[in-house]
Amino acid sequence: DVKVTQSSRYLVKRTGEKVFLECVQDMDHENMFWYRQDPGLGLRLIYFSYDVKMKEKGDIPEGYSVSREKKERFSLILESASTNQTSMYLCASSRLAGGLETQYFGPGTRLLVL
Amino acid sequence: RKEVEQDPGPFNVPEGATVAFNCTYSNSASQSFFWYRQDCRKEPKLLMSVYSSGNEDGRFTAQLNRASQYISLLIRDSKLSDSATYLCVVKRTGNTGKLIFGQGTTLQVKP
Numbered sequence: 187d188v189k190v191t192q193s194s195r196y197l198v199k200r201t202g203e204k205v206f207l208e209c210v211q212d213m214d215h216e217n218m219f220w221y222r223q224d225p226g227l228g229l230r231l232i233y234f235s236y237d238v239k240m241k242e243k244g245d246i247p248e249g250y251s252v253s254r255e256k257k258e259r260f261s262l263i264l265e266s267a268s269t270n271q272t273s274m275y276l277c278a279s280s281r282l283a284g285g286l287e288t289q290y291f292g293p294g295t296r297l298l299v300l
Numbered sequence: 301r302k303e304v305e306q307d308p309g310p311f312n313v314p315e316g317a318t319v320a321f322n323c324t325y326s327n328s329a330s331q332s333f334f335w336y337r338q339d340c341r342k343e344p345k346l347l348m349s350v351y352s353s354g355n356e357d358g359r360f361t362a363q364l365n366r367a368s369q370y371i372s373l374l375i376r377d378s379k380l381s382d383s384a385t386y387l388c389v390v391k392r393t394g395n396t397g398k399l400i401f402g403q404g405t406t407l408q409v410k411p
Binding site for chain 2: 219221226227228229230231234244276288289291292293294
């Protein structure tokens with residue numbers, strides 16, 4: 187069974203704090219993704235990575251950075267958290283293959299920035 | 301205009317009803333198509349891929365119309381456990397695996 191885990195289910199931070207969200211997958215997947223999900227906006231891609239040390243901007247990368255030092259781990263960093271970054275953050279992974287590969291999601295981290 | 305558009309609903313139907321969800325996509329170069337299901341406060345999970353010829357999985361039928369850039373999901377004999385948000389998902393061409401998600405259609409099946 188594919189497993190994608192995220193370091194926290196719920197997180198409360200203050201404006202200006204540096205925030206680290208960790209994601210680990212155990213299926214040796216090449217691709218990893220970070221999304222945020224907000225009511226009425228759906229899932230929006232922040233960053234993704236298709237290999238160790240590789241990263242690509244998604245649709246809303248502003249205010250975020252990522253790190254992929256090991257194949258199984260993909261970290262999302264909020265350099266200076268702001269209230270508009272309050273959201274549900276979802277990590278996903280998939281194989282590097284064309285066609286119908288499935289993305290597997292972690293349980294999500296609900297981040298509240300005060 | 302969003303790249304993938306869905307009617308957000310909610311759709312409220314009685315048990316046993318047949319319900320259909322529609323989705324349109326704007327990028328004609330889109331390669332692959334999926335329906336994901338997301339239960340309340342849970343992560344999305346793949347429900348089914350959508351093939352050009354249409355495909356069925358039990359009570360669920362997915363259709364793709366490339367000419368009209370339109371995808372549908374039909375659920376027959378609705379169960380209470382079908383209550384969830386259904387996400388229409390499109391994959392862009394290329395091998396990076398990027399998916400584009402619609403905002404989802406919420407289904408509530410009532411006893």
